[in-house]
Amino acid sequence: MAKRGPYEKGEAKRSEILHAALEIFAAEGYRGTSLRKVAAKCSLSLPGLMHYFDSKEDLLTQVLRMRDETARVRQAERADPHGYREIIREGAKTPGLVELFVSMAAAASDPAHPAHAHFAERYPVLRERVADFVRDGVAEGRISSAVPPERLAVLLIAVADGIQLQWLIDRSTDMEQPIEDLLSVLDPRTAPDGA
């Protein structure tokens, strides 16, 4: 809707708030970041900020949603339709944001949490994208068909999420090596040493 009108300014401010929140959480982590800090960064009072969001959890959920969206767009621009490796790299790099993602996923285990819906729809979509990647790999002979693509997708996503936990504790952890190891093990062309 390219509708001009009274909503224009509000949407701009809402976007400014989301970007400011993202920046602060990236810099200072999930813990110890208050809404008052975010409000101050936007030259706003706390209630002024809350005018745009239902709650702190709602704001955080939208920050996560925005991150996912920009990552998705960037990926589409590269004409990398189901580059599984890119899906992995997208989340990484910034400890504060990985911490945000993991913390939100934990909190979203409560079905009443605003982020629950986000994750509940994100995982099936992600699974389907990765399953497509797997199907392509199978067709090209890069990936074994011993396990159904849907189940391999669950496995690949688990590796991507899980390695982030290890990386959060030890930043020297190589987040791409396990992925490459798994893909290499899945590759039928890699002659397995038959016992």
Next chain:
Amino acid sequence: MAKRGPYEKGEAKRSEILHAALEIFAAEGYRGTSLRKVAAKCSLSLPGLMHYFDSKEDLLTQVLRMRDETARVRQAERADPHGYREIIREGAKTPGLVELFVSMAAAASDPAHPAHAHFAERYPVLRERVADFVRDGVAEGRISSAVPPERLAVLLIAVADGIQLQWLIDRSTDMEQPIEDLLSVLDPRTAPDGA
């Protein structure tokens, strides 16, 4: 340390607090559980509880440590020296505790967090245990040696941690299937369909 004396009661109370905290977090989740609730369950005031712990994060860290310890003992009793599958199952079942584990791992990304040291020493130990399991598997021909055991260990732990995130959102997720799939793919005896 069979020393009798003034510490006896204190240690008992400390243990009671840890068990009470574990129970409450298991039942009500990580969010929305306050120290005052834990204190009440122990017939104690908040400061009375804080006498035993430096901070909330310190208490939570010790809860996690206790869980790890009991799981380790239970495993040793079974003479299941490096049962990798048991390591996986140990964490599961209770959403509140999985949520606690994931939340703590995220918070522990800060080196100043009391749980950081716990995870920082836990992961290498876990990695070594799983690597032993892998080495046994390689010796028995159950696991391919295409990837070094140390790297397979990282991969296996990532799967175990990562699948928990998916399970937190969708409880119908099978947490053992991806593990079995991975082990099956790693098995050289499973004839790969050569393209």
Next chain:
DNA sequence: GTCTATACGACGATAGAC
């Protein structure tokens, strides 16, 4: 619709009496 001011209840934490 956008925003400020003010206030509320609950939290984790601490000081000091007993």
Next chain:
DNA sequence: GTCTATCGTCGTATAGAC
């Protein structure tokens, strides 16, 4: 070792100016 009392900060709720 345990208490009462209190502190500062958090997220949230409401009233009302523009």
